[in-house]
Amino acid sequence: MKYSDITGHRSTVDSLRDIVDTDHIPHAILLGGQEGIGKMRLARAFVSYLYCMDRKDGDSCGKCPACLQNAHHNNPDVHYVFPRIGAASKSTDAFLPQWHDFIDKHSYMPKEEWARAIDAGNSVPVIYRNDAAEISRTAALSSFAYRYKTYIIWMPEKMQPQCANALLKLLEEPFPNTIFILVSNEPDKLLPTIFSRTQRFNLKPLNDEEVAGILASEGIPYAEAQEVAALSEGNMIKAFDIAGEGGEIKEFSGLYMQMMRLAYARNAGGLRMLSDAIAAMGREKNARFLAYCARLTRENFIYNLKTPELNAMTRGEEDFSVRFSPFINYKNVERLMSEIQRAHDDILRNANARLVMFDFMLKIMMLLRK
């Protein structure tokens, strides 16, 4: 990972580069901000730059032995600490193969994906006291190959209290040339005493252009990437989720529009055929369709308020809503939403999907022209 791989966060990149260039490296750095904005990518780019033996144009070279070691996760002086499951006494090392695979494939760090990778099931991964003990043990040793020893701690807010206290001790009496990088989604949940001992960087969500740019570089057509970006709140994890379901969003919006046109025309026969077709898609997908109906209905209601900053729709949805939104209003919105919710609940309760969907559409028909 190099600085040139980082999208956004320019001023933080500049500051991080600067502290290395001027040799003013603090012993604890906190990269804080909402998930999905690339904080771990930034931490990794910083580490590459720190160790690189041939820095060029303000970036690591990507070719020297240190850069290769960092890229292959075998720099003996760089350690990762992360939430995990299992016996507290179990060594974190047991999770390293999954960890390396995870940060390579999911560099924006979706925590659900990590939980899946380690088969967490219903357990919530945490950082154990033992993990801090392991840090103290290795931090006391001198570095193996390089001047600095680095610990990158992902989600330090998941440290158990005893672990946090042990880390605090390390921050209070730092070993020379030992650097801690805390990569936190919720820095306000850290112990204030830890927080205050770090040099802090507050990272903002990515802007729509940055999100679209990243999606486009992953092969998503730019127009679509822009639509997804508008819904993603600057969070790449969300953006990748939406883009992955892009096909489904398009399909659902087509079905919603068809349903509303038939309902407005009071075409019960057409609604019968449409509801049968949707019921045939299976229960899970029916539930997702109804969740989509709730979203677009709510968006249409909001659209009437003429406050675009409150709306989050794709361009296709908005084109439809320009004309459709007046039909969702104060008189019917509440009942429409509760009918959608009821159908959603019935579907999940294993009621007959064909009956539920047809009944639901008839209700929509009645409510639409009230």
Ligand SMILES: [Zn+2]
């Ligand atoms: Zn290098």
